[in-house]
Amino acid sequence: MVERCTSPIVLLCLFSFSALTLAFSPCPLTGLPLVRNISEIPQDNYGRAGLSHMTVAGSLLHGMKEVEVWLQTFSPGTHTPIHRHSCEEVFIVLKGSGTLYLASDSHGRYPGKPQEHFIFPNSTFHIPVNDAHQLWNTNEHEDLQVLVIISRPPVKVYVLLFMFHTLLTS
Amino acid sequence: MVERCTSPIVLLCLFSFSALTLAFSPCPLTGLPLVRNISEIPQDNYGRAGLSHMTVAGSLLHGMKEVEVWLQTFSPGTHTPIHRHSCEEVFIVLKGSGTLYLASDSHGRYPGKPQEHFIFPNSTFHIPVNDAHQLWNTNEHEDLQVLVIISRPPVKVYVLLFMFHTLLTS
Numbered sequence: 188m189v190e191r192c193t194s195p196i197v198l199l200c201l202f203s204f205s206a207l208t209l210a211f212s213p214c215p216l217t218g219l220p221l222v223r224n225i226s227e228i229p230q231d232n233y234g235r236a237g238l239s240h241m242t243v244a245g246s247l248l249h250g251m252k253e254v255e256v257w258l259q260t261f262s263p264g265t266h267t268p269i270h271r272h273s274c275e276e277v278f279i280v281l282k283g284s285g286t287l288y289l290a291s292d293s294h295g296r297y298p299g300k301p302q303e304h305f306i307f308p309n310s311t312f313h314i315p316v317n318d319a320h321q322l323w324n325t326n327e328h329e330d331l332q333v334l335v336i337i338s339r340p341p342v343k344v345y346v347l348l349f350m351f352h353t354l355l356t357s
Numbered sequence: 358m359v360e361r362c363t364s365p366i367v368l369l370c371l372f373s374f375s376a377l378t379l380a381f382s383p384c385p386l387t388g389l390p391l392v393r394n395i396s397e398i399p400q401d402n403y404g405r406a407g408l409s410h411m412t413v414a415g416s417l418l419h420g421m422k423e424v425e426v427w428l429q430t431f432s433p434g435t436h437t438p439i440h441r442h443s444c445e446e447v448f449i450v451l452k453g454s455g456t457l458y459l460a461s462d463s464h465g466r467y468p469g470k471p472q473e474h475f476i477f478p479n480s481t482f483h484i485p486v487n488d489a490h491q492l493w494n495t496n497e498h499e500d501l502q503v504l505v506i507i508s509r510p511p512v513k514v515y516v517l518l519f520m521f522h523t524l525l526t527s
Contacts, residue, residue, distance in 0.1 A: 222457070222474045222482045225449070243481050244447045244506075251483065253445045253508030254424050275423045277414045279395070279504070287392070304392045311413050312392045313421065334449070336414075336506050338423030 219249065225258065237265030237324075246340035255340035261285070261331040266323035269347040274339040276314040280306050283324060283331035287312060290319035306331075319347055389419065395428065407435030407494075416510035425510035431455070431501040436493040439517040444509040446484040450476050453494060453501035457482060460489035476501075489517055 225243060232238045242248055243256040261267075261283075269288070278287075288301040301321070306312065314320050324331035395413060402408045412418055413426040431437075431453075439458070448457075458471040471491070476482065484490050494501035 221459070221472075222476055222480050224477075225479045225481050243449065244483050249483060251445060251447070254447060254506050256447050256449070256481075256506055275421060277421070277424060277426050279413065279426070289391070302391075306392055307394075309395045310392050311395050311426075313414050313419060334504070336424055336426055338508065 228258075235265070237262035243334075251340055253338065253340075255337050255342070257335040257337075259333050259335055261322070261324040261333075263324055263327045263329065267321055269319055269321045270344045271317050271319045271347070272337070272342050272344050273317050274337050274342055275316055276338075277336040278306070278312050278314075278322075279334040279336075280308055280310045281332040281334060282308055283329045284308065284326045285322060285324045285331045288321040288323070289314070398428075405435070407432035413504075421510055423508065423510075425507050425512070427505040427507075429503050429505055431492070431494040431503075433494055433497045433499065437491055439489055439491045440514045441487050441489045441517070442507070442512050442514050443487050444507050444512055445486055446508075447506040448476070448482050448484075448492075449504040449506075450478055450480045451502040451504060452478055453499045454478065454496045455492060455494045455501045458491040458493070459484070 225241070228241045228243065230239045230241050233240060239260040241258040243258055244251050245255050245257075246252065258281075271290075284305065284307045287304040287306050289304065290299060290301050301319075304312065306322075322331075322333070395411070398411045398413065400409045400411050403410060409430040411428040413428055414421050415425050415427075416422065428451075441460075454475070454477045457474040457476050459474065460471050471489075474482065476492075492501075492503070
């Protein structure tokens, strides 16, 4: 945001400002205020007990076309399905802890025994495009709250029908 | 992340899992651990006094191709240049407060007298693609810390050579 362009394109850009901005006109506003209080954003659980989902910036609500930002809270013991998607995904753990299961082989028909990664407050990680993964709140005493950033909204999630834990215990 | 795909494409996807994942093979890893402690990420100020910039997930460091996430802190009175970029940008204010100046007319040769938006802790906003904008920490007593999400990394920033405040006081 604060990097400085030192190339001649800066001056060129100023003189061609009008043409450039017409070429990249902003998305239409949706009537919502530009600055929004996150604590006032409606929550949903998509029918999954123990989940709270907020769309901080989204394609349908805010006209985002390239990125989407969610705030999700998982109660102790709850988790996502094993899933994958053909978009980039970045997580920031705001509070709580848990386990990320990441397919050790996303190129086969089955993801195989997953890698287990401990996630903790103020940690960040990203999921490689199309790698099967699952997030668990394995902390019995605290909610797991994560900020989630995805590309290419709206996300299309492919849910895998088997469970990592059966692989872990087999 | 936890939305469930209910269409037949789920089963189709499972049977064609191998082909699909080969078509979207993940970015190469950069040797950094998958889960990183944000408090251990190096900071830079890009030569701007009062700025602290961290790349939480980036194109050069982590192989991101579609989104990039920064953590930036502005000391009291500091600000970004007036700038614009042809990517989406989402802000989340983690602490502090300030003012967002957003060009009232990004389609002209000059951005014109900007809209002023008060930003506060736990607020979020996004910048329309190619709209000229500037972020100021107008709080004399506290740092302004924001999480910044951009699309299409690495960002190319066009810095405008005039200042909003001259428009505000003219």
